Amino acid sequence: xxxxxxxxxxxxxxxxxxxxACPVNASKSTEIAGGKGPQEDVxxxxxxxxxxIKIKELKDCNNCATCIKACPVNAIAMxxxx
Amino acid sequence: xxxxxxxxEDKNVSIKRxxxxxxxxxxxxxxxIGCGICEQICPLEAIELGPVGAIVRGEVDASKISIDENKxxxxxxxxxxxxxxxxxxxxxxxxxxxxxxYPKLIRSITPEYDYCVYCGACDTVCPQDAIKVMRQLPERxxxxxGEIEVDKDKCISCGMCEDMCPAEAIYLVKNxxxxxxxxxxxxxxVDKDKCVYCGICKRICPEDAIKVVCKVCPYGEYEIxxxxxxxxxxxxxxxxxxxxxxxxxxxxxxxxxxxPFEGELIIDQEACQGCKTxxxxxxxxxxxxxxxxxxxxxxxxxxxxxxxxxxxxxxxxVCPVSAIEVKRSGMNITPIKSKxxxxxxxxxxxxxxxxxxxxxxxxx
Numbered sequence: 001x002x003x004x005x006x007x008x009x010x011x012x013x014x015x016x017x018x019x020x021a022c023p024v025n026a027s028k029s030t031e032i033a034g035g036k037g038p039q040e041d042v043x044x045x046x047x048x049x050x051x052x053i054k055i056k057e058l059k060d061c062n063n064c065a066t067c068i069k070a071c072p073v074n075a076i077a078m079x080x081x082x
Numbered sequence: 083x084x085x086x087x088x089x090x091e092d093k094n095v096s097i098k099r100x101x102x103x104x105x106x107x108x109x110x111x112x113x114x115i116g117c118g119i120c121e122q123i124c125p126l127e128a129i130e131l132g133p134v135g136a137i138v139r140g141e142v143d144a145s146k147i148s149i150d151e152n153k154x155x156x157x158x159x160x161x162x163x164x165x166x167x168x169x170x171x172x173x174x175x176x177x178x179x180x181x182x183x184y185p186k187l188i189r190s191i192t193p194e195y196d197y198c199v200y201c202g203a204c205d206t207v208c209p210q211d212a213i214k215v216m217r218q219l220p221e222r223x224x225x226x227x228g229e230i231e232v233d234k235d236k237c238i239s240c241g242m243c244e245d246m247c248p249a250e251a252i253y254l255v256k257n258x259x260x261x262x263x264x265x266x267x268x269x270x271x272v273d274k275d276k277c278v279y280c281g282i283c284k285r286i287c288p289e290d291a292i293k294v295v296c297k298v299c300p301y302g303e304y305e306i307x308x309x310x311x312x313x314x315x316x317x318x319x320x321x322x323x324x325x326x327x328x329x330x331x332x333x334x335x336x337x338x339x340x341x342p343f344e345g346e347l348i349i350d351q352e353a354c355q356g357c358k359t360x361x362x363x364x365x366x367x368x369x370x371x372x373x374x375x376x377x378x379x380x381x382x383x384x385x386x387x388x389x390x391x392x393x394x395x396x397x398x399x400v401c402p403v404s405a406i407e408v409k410r411s412g413m414n415i416t417p418i419k420s421k422x423x424x425x426x427x428x429x430x431x432x433x434x435x436x437x438x439x440x441x442x443x444x445x446x
Contacts, residue, residue: 003132003133003136003142003144021357022357022402023355023356023357023359023402023403024355024402024403026355026403027353027355027403033355060402061402062135062400062401062402063133063135063136063142064135064136064139064357064359064400064401064402065133065135065136065139065141065142065359066357066358066359066402068136068139068141069139069141077141078133078136078141078142080144
């Protein structure tokens with residue numbers, strides 16, 4: 001079984017909790033680790049753009065589900081891609 | 083050509099081949115701790131570890147490993163090294179651990195039931211709920227002896243004795259006063275099954291209405307039966323992961339635990355981002371977030387108590403930022419005759435495989 005991060009931008013409120021909760025994001029930028037949304041592309045997995053969440057770069061995602069835990073509106077899920 | 087037949091029931095998988103001998107590989111998901119040792123040892127890359135972090139955290143409903151029945155040759159290596167017997171190869175109806183020719187991972191828990199005093203510490207600390215302690219305490223009334231008497235004529239129903247009694251053994255039968263009956267209580271009752279004759283009621287009573295004598299104090303315990311605690315220590319070895327919490331915690335040395343692997347658990351405090359996935363995945367409660375002992379102290383991000391670690395490697399596999407490294411230096415296994423098997427088992431001591439990122443596995 002192969003699962004992948006899936007987002008539902010229509011549910012997203014753009015709070016950015018997932019962006020700063022994601023440990024991969026945080027490891028890539030001290031700004032994100034400090035709780036601030038990234039302004040530029042640092043290879044982060046998730047980023048809020050125009051008020052909704054976007055997947056930027058999935059290759060470093062290890063499916064830990066921390067972003068899902070942080071999301072207050074179920075806008076992120078992990079789904080079967082096979 | 084004989085093909086393997088795969089059967090899936092809920093999250094459990096069985097792969098069967100019926101040729102000259104019948105072989106069946108059974109996977110039980112509820113036993114699996116998601117360590118990935120099977121994936122690491124499989125010579126045919128037939129086993130793939132699932133998204134264990136997301137599964138354990140309840141965000142993905144799937145089996146922790148998947149087995150490709152077209153690649154599996156039912157060799158049994160995975161079931162020999164599985165540290166929790168989630169995988170089992172059955173050859174002609176016999177489990178691989180019962181077949182002499184195959185090596186066996188040595189791991190055990192041996193309780194000395196006679197030493198147990200039913201304190202319940204093991205029950206509390208066991209991370210797998212594998213131990214239950216049930217105890218029957220003796221009746222409190224049989225461990226004390228004395229006399230108590232309330233002079234109801236003197237009693238003014240103030241209720242101080244009731245408020246002070248540590249054993250809830252004395253109480254007023256309350257009455258709502260009316261013009262025809264202005265008593266605030268109709269009676270005062272002592273429950274002799276609960277009273278321990280401590281005398282607090284006597285000392286608090288403002289009217290000297292209570293007399294209490296404890297016979298144990300002047301005469302000793304000669305006329306009281308011995309306090310015997312009966313109980314049961316129930317160990318479910320199927321759930322045990324040999325972490326050693328019970329062995330470390332038990333004040334009576336009831337447990338002796340043998341662990342399957344030796345090694346080292348290394349945490350990169352700089353790299354850790356505190357996502358908690360490892361803490362939730364660890365089957366042995368080795369990891370936790372430490373609290374600073376005083377304000378302003380900078381504690382480690384992730385704390386480990388390595389004496390409970392079984393070096394299964396589950397934490398390393400789920401860490402999204404490679405902050406954990408598990409190095410296995412020793413395997414507790416019976417002698418292996420086959421060279422190929424020796425090599426395969428030895429390979430588990432090498433640096434644990436890093437889970438493939440999507441880029442490495444070609445975007446899959």
